[in-house]
Amino acid sequence: MKRVKKKIFHDYIARQGLKSTRQRDIILEAFLSSDRHLSIEELYLKLRVKHPNIGYATVYRTLKLFAESGIAREMQFGDGQTRYDHVGEGEHHDHLVCTGCGAIIEFENETIETLQNEVAAAHGFLIKTHKLELYGLCARCRG
Amino acid sequence: MKRVKKKIFHDYIARQGLKSTRQRDIILEAFLSSDRHLSIEELYLKLRVKHPNIGYATVYRTLKLFAESGIAREMQFGDGQTRYDHVGEGEHHDHLVCTGCGAIIEFENETIETLQNEVAAAHGFLIKTHKLELYGLCARCRG
DNA sequence: GCGCATCATGAAAGTGATTTTCACTAACAT
DNA sequence: ATGTTAGTGAAAATCACTTTCATGATGCGC
Numbered sequence: 001m002k003r004v005k006k007k008i009f010h011d012y013i014a015r016q017g018l019k020s021t022r023q024r025d026i027i028l029e030a031f032l033s034s035d036r037h038l039s040i041e042e043l044y045l046k047l048r049v050k051h052p053n054i055g056y057a058t059v060y061r062t063l064k065l066f067a068e069s070g071i072a073r074e075m076q077f078g079d080g081q082t083r084y085d086h087v088g089e090g091e092h093h094d095h096l097v098c099t100g101c102g103a104i105i106e107f108e109n110e111t112i113e114t115l116q117n118e119v120a121a122a123h124g125f126l127i128k129t130h131k132l133e134l135y136g137l138c139a140r141c142r143g
Numbered sequence: 144m145k146r147v148k149k150k151i152f153h154d155y156i157a158r159q160g161l162k163s164t165r166q167r168d169i170i171l172e173a174f175l176s177s178d179r180h181l182s183i184e185e186l187y188l189k190l191r192v193k194h195p196n197i198g199y200a201t202v203y204r205t206l207k208l209f210a211e212s213g214i215a216r217e218m219q220f221g222d223g224q225t226r227y228d229h230v231g232e233g234e235h236h237d238h239l240v241c242t243g244c245g246a247i248i249e250f251e252n253e254t255i256e257t258l259q260n261e262v263a264a265a266h267g268f269l270i271k272t273h274k275l276e277l278y279g280l281c282a283r284c285r286g
Numbered sequence: 287g288c289g290c291a292t293c294a295t296g297a298a299a300g301t302g303a304t305t306t307t308c309a310c311t312a313a314c315a316t
Numbered sequence: 317a318t319g320t321t322a323g324t325g326a327a328a329a330t331c332a333c334t335t336t337c338a339t340g341a342t343g344c345g346c
Binding site for chain 1: 302303304305306312313314
Binding site: 008056074076078087096098099103107109111112116119120123124125126127128129130132133134136137138140142 | 175209219221239242248252255258259263266268269272273279281282285
């Protein structure tokens, strides 16, 4: 899984005529082995422990590159920070966001996806991506 | 329709012990007679033509107030700006966002809403709100 | 109507999260 | 090994709000 994503990223880098660097590999490894939905700052802080020399800007630029290469997805959950989600081959999931504790739970629902495509078709739209977030209280927070 | 929303807002203002001001009325009128999904800046610029004395901060605070009163809804479409959507009585709609020309089209789909509730229930979640956006190219932009 | 406790406003300063700049390095094709 | 081009890190600049503060309205009580 990690291996596959590393390959996808490296292929992308090569295809775009970009360079493979030590920093990118370190950041990629850290990203792949971290929680989903990490913000730039969270990843930066995590990296800083072992690699205090890697700058915030590099993490920022590399994460953007991950998104471009298709192994990550930029997300906004209304907390003012952009988060980067992992993206699997052809996989897509949506989120349940707990407004109480901030927990983010993933789910997939084929039927909803199908309906979305129908809606799009009815409007002549060609869907590229979508975003579905359900905000509320998780089982633990709804006392 | 406009009348109803004005009343809702004024009632809210009164209930909260706030004051009715000339600026709020001007901004409310401009908001109600403008496109849906306006950003603070867009509304501010629009207002500035006839009311150059109204400050950005006032538009910002008033829009927040609209959202609190229930006649507007804050939205984020990934373009870095918060937009304010009109909200009708009990109504809810989702969006198709064209990444080509920026057009935003609204739609409603009862079945999807039902499925969302089922997903939430399956996870013990209590849904408060949701956000569903389909990004792609509109009929005009998919050449 | 008038006083005045509050709330509101506008200009400007402050914030927080990126995003860009720039001088310096590192990759990699030759 | 070297030249060309992309990458890096620190710091400065942006951007989109958000708050502060001195000044100006509101509107209830008399």
